[in-house]
Amino acid sequence: MEKQKQIDTLAKLISIKSVNDNESEVADYIESLFAPYQDQGVQIDRVQYAPGRDNLVVTIGSGDQILGFSGHEDVVSAGDESDWQTDPFQATIKDGNLYGRGASDMKSGLAALIISMLEMLEDNSVPGKIRLLCTVGEETGEYGAAQLTKEGYADGLAGLIIAEPGNDMTEIGYTSKGVIDYIVTSVGKQAHSSQPEKGINAIDHLIDFATQVKPLMAQFDQENPILGKLTHVQSVFQGGSQINSVPDKAIIKGNIRTIPEYPNKVVFTALNDLVEKLNQKDGYDLSIRYSFPEEAMPGDKNAPLIKLMEKVHGEIFKDRPVKAIGQSGASDGSEFLHGKGDFAIAEIGPGNNTQHQTDEFVNVETFYKSIEFYKQVAKKFFAK
Ligand SMILES: [Zn+2]
Structure with a gap:
């Protein structure tokens, strides 16, 4: 594919406002790119998460082994668009960089995977079965990847490459921390503060939880050699509404970053047990819930x-070294790893560290080279 057409493909993806929604338009466009190759056995599956929010699975080639490619269709909000030097939803090239929301995270990676597959179809060189998994809602909870995994699309993969930003194609993420966000609500009974005995103080009860959960989480002190320790931060504390009232409601939120040594269910059990233990006490009414927890990726x-991938990287990027690293943030990989079978997941893409920022960009040369990289990795993957 000509370079201009490669850029046009990326620009078109950026022009689609898929801010935590509207991924179907991205899926429509990707589907249209593969439609001309239907006679070559391209299989396209749309998996709806919600109206306007379609995951897309494109499978090309044949064989027993499946190499997975993956990218998310959504982007984060552009924030205040007037803070941008350029229109965030119109790709603009300046000094060798292409600017726009998703340029780094991760429409460039998604475009590169798509283009590499189209080029292999174009010159009849698809080396084996390749499955592209395009997901919705990665930025707000990886529920697209969770859905695809549940419906079996990640089963039987022999390897999975996710084109998340890889610090300008210099880092391959192969392990990552998991996430548990918890919200504990304490319910009490309102009363005038001059007669506190008539009320139940929700804040007092929540403080008990807050002080006891700290040492409890600190017990998970094993250290992962790459990812470090499990971390726990109490990040939000809200309660009460008036100075002369006994508060009837209080909320605490906490963020835990887990490591493979402690599966999420072990942490859930510890937290649930603490809540249950406190609720044995007179008047305590605590409840806990979790929002979009993610498992650590071993x-x-x-x-x-x-x-x-390291070998192919050396051949294509020559003077630019690459490092296999552990990541502190979760991605779709945390969901796909639940697919049936034992396969390695690698995250590397042309994006850089401007993700989620104003004036997000991707280096155009890195983008071009990443296309060649994915093609060569696929070729050698099946040749081994
Ligand atoms: Zn991303």
Whole structure:
């Protein structure tokens, strides 16, 4: 594919406002790019999450092994658009960089995967079965990836490459921390503060939780050699509304970053048990819920897929070294790893560290080279 057409493909993706919604328009466009190759056995599945929010799965080639490619269709909000030097939803090239929301995270990565597949179809060189998993809602909870995994689209993969920003194609993420966000609500009974015995103080009860959960989480003190320790931050505390009233409601929110040594269910059990223990006390009415928890992603930097990618990287990026790293943030990989079978997941894409920022960009040369990189990785993956 000509370079201009590669840029046009990325620009078109950026022009679609898929801010935590409207991913179907992205899916429509991707589907239209593969439609001309239907006679080559391209299989397209749309998996609706909600109206206007379609995941898309495109499978090309044949064979027993499946190499997975993945990218998310959504982007985060552009924030105040007047803070941008350029229109965030119109790709603009300046000094060798292409600017726009999603330029880095991760429409450039998604475009590169798509283009690499189209080029292989174009010259009849698809080396094996490749499955592209395009997801909704990665930025707000990875529920698209969760849905695709549940419906079996990640089953039987032999390896999965997610084109999330890789610090300008210099980092391959092979393991990452998980996330647990918890919200504990304490319910009491309102009364005038001059007669506190008539009320139940929701804040007092929540403080008990807050002080006891700290040492409880600190007990998870094993250290992962790559990712470090589990961390726990109490990040929001709200309660009460008037100075002369006994508060009848209080809320605490906490953020835990987990490591593979402690599966999420172990942490859930500890938290649930604490809530249950406190509720044994007179007048305590605490409840806990979790929002979009993600499992830590275990990984091995010596996995054949990672080694192969390092080798191909050396051939294409020559003077630019690459590092296999652990990541502190979760991605769709945390969901896909629940697919049936044992496969390595690698995250690397042309994006850089401008993700989620004003004036997000991707380096155009890195974008071009990443297309070649994915093609060569696929070729060598099936040749091994
Ligand atoms: Zn991303």
